[in-house]
Each structure stands twice: as structure tokens, then as C-alpha cells.
Amino acid sequence: MTELTEILKSRIAESGPISVADYMHNCLTHPEHGYYTNRDPFGPDGDFVTAPEVSQMFGEMVALWLMQTWADQGRPEKFALVELGPGRGTLMADILRTAEALPSFLEAAEVWLVETSPAMRRKQAATLIMEATPNWANSVDELPDLPIFLVANEFFDALPVHQFRPTDAGWQERLIEVGADGLAYTYGRPTPNTDLDEFFTGLPENLFAEVSYAGENIAATIGDHIAKHGGVALIIDYGDWDGAGDTVQAVQNHDSVDELNHAHGEADVTAHVNFAALARAAGAARTEGLAPQGTFLERVGINQRAQALAGNADEKIVEEIASAHHRLTHPDEMGTLFKVMAVVNKDAPHAPGFEDNAELPD
Numbered sequence: 001m002t003e004l005t006e007i008l009k010s011r012i013a014e015s016g017p018i019s020v021a022d023y024m025h026n027c028l029t030h031p032e033h034g035y036y037t038n039r040d041p042f043g044p045d046g047d048f049v050t051a052p053e054v055s056q057m058f059g060e061m062v063a064l065w066l067m068q069t070w071a072d073q074g075r076p077e078k079f080a081l082v083e084l085g086p087g088r089g090t091l092m093a094d095i096l097r098t099a100e101a102l103p104s105f106l107e108a109a110e111v112w113l114v115e116t117s118p119a120m121r122r123k124q125a126a127t128l129i130m131e132a133t134p135n136w137a138n139s140v141d142e143l144p145d146l147p148i149f150l151v152a153n154e155f156f157d158a159l160p161v162h163q164f165r166p167t168d169a170g171w172q173e174r175l176i177e178v179g180a181d182g183l184a185y186t187y188g189r190p191t192p193n194t195d196l197d198e199f200f201t202g203l204p205e206n207l208f209a210e211v212s213y214a215g216e217n218i219a220a221t222i223g224d225h226i227a228k229h230g231g232v233a234l235i236i237d238y239g240d241w242d243g244a245g246d247t248v249q250a251v252q253n254h255d256s257v258d259e260l261n262h263a264h265g266e267a268d269v270t271a272h273v274n275f276a277a278l279a280r281a282a283g284a285a286r287t288e289g290l291a292p293q294g295t296f297l298e299r300v301g302i303n304q305r306a307q308a309l310a311g312n313a314d315e316k317i318v319e320e321i322a323s324a325h326h327r328l329t330h331p332d333e334m335g336t337l338f339k340v341m342a343v344v345n346k347d348a349p350h351a352p353g354f355e356d357n358a359e360l361p362d
Contacts, residue, residue, distance in 0.1 A: 001263075002033065002263050002264050002265050002266060003032075003033050003265070004026065004027070004030055004033035004034075004264040004265035005263075005264045007026070007030070007033070008023070008026060008183070008264060009178050009183075012176070012177055012178050012183075013178060016177075017175035017176055017177040017186050017188070018175060018176050019162055019173060019174075019175055019176075020160070020161060020162060020163045020174055020175070020176065020248060021160035021161055021162045021212075021213070021214070022160070023160075023176050023183075023269075024160040024161065024248070024269050024271070025160045026264075027264055027265060027267075027269045028158060028160075028268075028269060029116065030265065033264075033265040034265060035265055035266065035267065035268055035269070036116075036117045036120065036158075037117055037118075037119065049254075050087060050091075050153065050154050051091075051153060051154075051236070051293075051328055051334060051338070052087070052090040052091035052094060052153065053087075053088075053090060054324050054327050054328055054334075055321075055324035055325070055327075055328060056094050057297075057302055057305050057306060057309070057321075057324060057325065057328065058091070058094070058297070058302075058328055059090070059091045059093070059094025059095055059097075059098065060094060060098045060305060061297050061300050061301060061302050061305065062091065062094075062095060062151055062153075062234065063094065063095040063096075063097075063098035063099050064098065064300055064301060065234065065300050065351075065352050065353060066081070066095065066099075066105075066149050066151070066232075066234070067099060067102050067105050068352045069149065069232045069344075069351055069352060070105055070108075070149060072348070072349045072352070073147070073230060073231070073232070073345075073348055073349070075104065075108070076108060076146075076147045076230065076231075077108055078108055078110065078146055078147075079108055079109060079110065079146050079147040079148065079149055079231060080109075080110050080111075080112045080143055080144055080146045080147070080148045080149070080150075080231075081095070081109040081110065081111050081112065081149050082112045082113075082114065082140075082143060082148050082149065082150040082151070083112075083113055083114070083150070083151050083152070083153075084114045084140070084150065084151070084152040084155040084218075085114065085115065085152070085153075085154070085155035085158065086113045086114075086115060086120075086124055087120065087123075087124075088120070088123045088124065088127050089113070089123065089124035089125075089126075089127035089128045089134075090127060091151065091153060092111065092113065092124070092127075092128060092131075092132075092134070093127050093128055093131050095151075096111070096128070096131040096132055097131065109149075110135065110144070110146065111128075111132045111133075111134040111135065112134065112135045112136070112137055112143055112144070113134045113135070113136050113137070114136075114137050114138070114139065114140060114142075114143075115136055115137075115138075116138050121136055139218075139221075140218055140221045140222055140225070141221055143225065145228075145229055146229060146231075147226075147229050147230035147231035148222075148225055148226065148229065148231040148232075148233070149231050149232055150222065150231065150232070150233040150234070151233075151234050151236075152233065152234070152235045152236070152237070153236045153237070154236070154237055154238075155235075155237065156212070156215045156218075156219075156235065156237050156239075156273045156278065157237050157238060157239065157270040157271060157272065157273050158268070158270050159212050159214040159215040159218070160212065160214055161210045161211060161212045161243075161248065161271040162174075162210070162211045162212075162213065163208040163209070163210055163211075163246070163248070164193070164196055164200075164208060164209045164211065165187070165203075165208055165209070166196075166200070166203055166209075167190045169190035170190035170191045170192045170193065171190060171191060171192070171193045171196050171209070172187040172188055172189070172190050172191075173187065173188040174186075174187060174208060175187060175188050176260065181261075182260065182261040183260040183261055184260065185260070196209050196211075199242075199243075199276070199277070200242075200243075200244060203244055204244065206246070207244050207245055207246060208244070208245065208246055209243060209244060210243040210244070210245060210246075210247060210248075210271055210272070210274060211243060211274070211277065212243075212271070212273075212274065212277070215273070215274075215277070215278060215281075216277055216278065216280075216281040217281070219277075219278040219279075219281035219282045219343075220281040220282060220283075220284075222282055222285075222343060223281065223282030223283060223284040223285040223343055224284045224285075226282075226284075226285040226343055226344065226345050227284035227285045227345060227346065230345050230348070231344075231345070232342060232343065232344045232345075232348070232351060233282075233342065233343040233344075234340065234341075234342055234351075235273075235275075235278065235340070235341045235342070235343070236293060236338060236339070236340050237273040237338065237339065238272055238273065238337045238338050238339070239272035239273030239274060239275055239339060240272065240273075240274075240275065240339065241274075241275050241276045241290055242274060242276055243272075243274025243276070243277055245272060247271045247272035248269065248270075248271045249269070249270060249271070250262050250267040250268065250269045250270075251267060251268045251270075252266060252267035252268070273339075275289070275290050275339060275341050278341070279341065282343045285343050285344060285345055285346060286343070286344050286345065286346045286348070287341055287342065287343050287344075288341065288342045288343075288344065288350060288351050288354040289339065289340055289341035289342055289354060290339050290340070290341050291339065291340045291341075291353065291354065292331075292335055292336045292338070292339060292340070293328070293329070293334055293335055293336075293337075293338035293339065293340055294328070294329035294330065294331065294334070294335025294336060295335075296340040296353050297328060297329055298329060299352075299353040300352060300353050302325065302328065302329065303325075306321050306322070306324075306325045309321050310322075340353075342354055
């Protein structure tokens with residue numbers, strides 16, 4: 001039992017059951033004991049490995065995509081190069097290193113990292129010390145009034161979700177209480193909800209409508225910013241077009257643990273992303289996708305890059321490159337579970353990699 005466990009139980013005892021979203025928010029971002037507040041969870045020695053940690057090829061492909069999009073949009077003389085939840089700064093470092101091939105892109109770029117954790121800001125500063133002096137923001141609302149060329153890789157999955165189930169009397173929110181053996185699920189009173197009625201019709205039994213109001217608010221801000229100032233956003237995450245499921249999960253030391261009764265504040269708690277909800281929220285701009293990560297990376301050149309890196313390398317390096325390529329693109333690895341969606345100004349050209357896949361699902 002951790003200090004955060006005691007805090008959660010005391011709060012529930014005093015004020016009653018809390019929402020799944022409230023629970024996730026506390027587990028991840030409690031100011032003293034939250035998972036992301038004081039730790040570095042990334043990489044083989046952490047709890048999970050993200051795509052930029054798998055291989056430099058991922059960051060290189062994202063950089064090429066950003067540079068091409070910047071050129072397609074008329075090469076704005078000044079823009080904000082933004083990453084949401086940048087982890088250790090590995091992805092941004094790879095982007096900046098790759099962009100050295102296009103000096104005019106780097107000269108126009110003002111690097112912004114949206115990060116609230118003091119511990120992670122220190123890591124990012126150390127990683128980027130040779131590439132750039134970044135600006136930090138606590139939220140997308142703090143970004144400058146410039147075109148934004150933004151990347152959100154495994155960012156939205158860490159935002160809290162509410163879970164609802166339909167009943168004849170309305171929608172019941174799934175809540176968390178203190179049970180006999182620890183934290184346990186319960187339900188609130190049924191209430192009408194026209195949005196859930198519209199977007200989650202025919203919800204299968206034993207599945208929930210999962211809604212991230214935090215994610216939708218951020219997507220709306222991004223869409224409004226792009227509609228007003230131009231630019232693009234690339235969203236890469238695991239999830240699907242709809243938000244029906246029971247996808248809240250916890251991971252510690254690369255293994256799944258009980259999402260309710262793990263060591264609170266010491267495990268990552270996430271949920272699958274509802275891309276349809278993000279697209280609706282970003283409606284001031286135009287959304288394109290939804291492409292599987294493997295398909296997207298292949299469209300923007302990862303196969304050719306892997307071949308070039310292998311070149312005349314020794315056998316061990318060739319095997320490492322092939323393994324990383326497989327993990328990033330193969331359907332049994334990250335290739336299908338992870339999806340990619342772009343947000344662009346309604347007057348902008350189609351984003352690279354989406355020219356033949358511009359229409360989102362119905």
C-alpha cells in the first residue's frame with residue numbers, strides 16, 4: 001500500500017465514490033505521489049517502451065513528415081514545433097537531428113514542449129542540450145500565436161476517461177469505491193445524456209462508453225489554433241475510431257497489473273484513444289486518417305530508411321534494424337494497434353501519407 005492509496009481511500013471515505021477519470025488523474029498526476037510527477041517511466045529500465053525508444057527510424061519518419069508538411073503549407077517563416085508529453089525528449093531530439101538536412105526548417109522553428117512534470121522537464125533539457133533550447137508550456141493554451149507543427153505520440157492515452165453504461169433509465173457512470181478487499185467498482189445513478197445516446201448507439205453488453213473530456217478539450221484547442229494560425233497536428237496512439245470498450249489498464253515493469261489495486265502512483269494507468277471524439281472536437285480544422293501506424297510509416301518511407309541504415313552494416317546491426325522495423329510496423333506488434341490521424345487547416349493540402357486515405361470512417 002502506498003501513500004497515494006491511503007489518500008484515495010480517505011477521500012472516498014469522506015466524499016463518496018470517485019469517477020474512473022478522477023482516479024486516473026490522481027494516479028498519474030497527483031502533485032506529490034503521481035506516477036508522472038517524480039519518475040522517468042520510459043525505456044527498458046522503466047515500465048514501458050514507446051516508439052521513439054524502439055528506434056531512431058520512428059523520429060526520422062515523423063521529422064520527414066513535418067518537413068514535407070511545412071513545405072506544402074508554404075514554408076511559414078516562423079512556427080512552433082510542438083510535442084505534447086515529450087517523455088525524455090527522444091522524439092524531439094530525433095526530429096531536430098533529422099531536420100538538419102533542411103536548415104530553413106530549423107531556422108523557422110521555435111521548439112515548444114507541453115509538459116507539466118518537473119522531473120521530465122529536467123530529462124528533456126538534458127536530452128536536447130545539444131539540439132535546442134526548448135520552451136515549456138503546461139498546456140496547449142499557452143502556445144504562441146504561430147502556426148503549430150505538433151506531434152502527440154502516446155499522449156492522449158494517458159488522459160483520464162469516464163466510463164458509462166446504458167440502462168433503461170439513462171446512463172450510469174462507473175465509479176470507484178472502497179470495497180472489502182481494496183478499491184472496487186460501483187455505479188452512479190442513471191441520468192440522461194444526449195451525447196452518449198448519439199455516439200454510442202447499440203453499445204454491446206458488458207462494454208462501456210469511454211469518454212475523455214480532457215482529451216476532447218485539448219483536441220478542440222488544437223483544432224481552433226490550426227484553424228486560426230495554420231499548421232498541422234500528428235496524433236499517434238493506441239485506440240480505434242470509437243470509444244466503446246473496457247480499456248482502462250495499468251502497467252508496471254512492462255507487465256500488466258490490476259488497474260484498481262496496484263501500487264498507486266507506481267504504475268502507468270491508461271485507456272485506448274477514441275479518435276472519433278478527437279476528430280469531432282477538432283472540428284474547426286480538418287482531420288485526416290485513420291491510418292494504422294505501420295501503414296503510415298511505410299507510406300512516408302520507413303522501409304527505404306531501414307534498408308539504407310542496414311547498408312553494409314554488420315550482421316548484428318542488421319538484425320537490430322530488422323527487429324525495430326518489425327516492432328514498429330508489423331500488425332502483431334505496434335503496426336495495427338497504434339493509429340495515426342492528422343489535423344490540418346481546412347484550406348491546406350492533404351497531409352503527407354493521407355493523400356489516398358483522407359476520409360475518416362463514418
